[in-house]
Amino acid sequence: MNRKRRSINQIKEDTSYHVLREKLPESWVIHEYGPDYGIDYVVELFDYIDDKKTMAETLGENFFVQLKASSSIEYATKRVYSRGNIEKGKLTEDKSEFFDIEVAKFQLEMSDLLTVQSMGIAIPVLLILVDVTTRRAFFICLNDYIDKVLAPEDSNYSKKESKTLYIPLRNEILNCEPNLVPLRVYGKRSKMYGAFSKFYYQNNEIKHAIMASYNIREAREFALGMISTFLETAIRQDIWRGHEFWIAIEMSFNDLSWVRRKLEQGIKPEEYEEFLQYCYSNVWNRLANLSNVYEEIVREWFMPTYLSLLTS
Structure with missing residues (x-):
């Protein structure tokens, strides 16, 4: 009778887990x-809350992982061309403008891709590919890859048995803060979408309040009270820390801080109209527009695309 045995695939899977564990901060938890x-x-995601690193606190942020291991990854160079906004029309490329990027190629079954597609985009699913020979690990966000690469390039991709994915080698996971920034970006995604929904609602309500308060003092005072409530709700969103990588967040937080200071100083009746209009046009319009920029720009970060190389 044979004793228990382990296949090479099981050994690779164990190796890939240990590689991933050593590439991530020790405070982060990997749940099976x-x-x-x-x-x-x-x-x-957890962060230490003291200088001596004796206690770590959850950030309430996470991402899903599909972990793949290989000892024979094909490395190549992929040429990517400048293209039009794929969210607003079919793929059009300018062959005169291009970058050559180093990638790792990996073939993924369509069933895996369709599973991710069915989950939507609020919770990111990262394919993490581990080269068990070199012990290097690379990531690609599958939700974004489907929308920004697969669908534009092949409208019939879902009918295929599998697709070859191109993972930029610059998407290497290393346990140092610059290389962890992308993972932190994905960890915050669900919070971002929640905040975007809140900002869009607030922006519309401020617009209606301004229209209703024209030359009516009581209505203007109501609008000021509403803005005060919206302000505290907006600042309470847990998206403002750790976003040094996206200046739009810092700018929006500064806008909200300005509104808070103005309210604390007091708004004179003769300033109502100008203040309300500024809040709508310059503060909440910008907040509401964050979702547009996120969809068109941020979701393309770390993809094997021309725009990604320009912006991420």
Whole structure:
């Protein structure tokens, strides 16, 4: 009778987990997701709260992981061309403008991609590819890859058995803060979408309040009170820390801080109209527009695309 045995694939899977564990901060927790139906792990982000690093606190941020291991990854160079806004029309490329980027190629089954597609985009699913020979690990966000690469380039991709993915080598996971920034970006995604929804609602309500308060003092005072409530709700959103990588967030937080200072100083009746209009046009319009910029620009960060190289 044979003794228990382990296949080479099981050994590679164990190796890939240990490589991922050593590439991530020690404070981050890797939760096993259970039976493998396309998702292997959930990574929960923690940060130390003291200088001596004796206690770490959860950030309430996480991302899903599909972990793949290979000892024979094909490395190549992929040429990417300048293209039109794929969110607003079919793919059009300018062959005169291009970059050549180094990538790792990996073939993923369509069932895995369709599973991710069905999950939507609020919780990111990262394919993490581990080269078990060199112990290097690379990531690509599958939700974004589907929308920004697969669908524009092949409208019939879902009918294929599998697709070859191109993972930029600059998407290497290393346990140093600059290389962890992308993972922090993905960890915050669900918070970002929640805040975007809140900002859009607030922006519309401020617009209606301004229209209703024209030359009516009581209505203007009501609008000021509403803005005060909206302000505290907006500042309470847990998206403002750790976003040094996206200046739009810093600018919006500065706008909200300005509104708070003005309210604390007091708004004179003769300043009502100008203040309300400024809040709508310059503060909440910008907040509401964050979702547009996120969709068109941020979701393309770290993709094998021309725009990604320009902006991420």
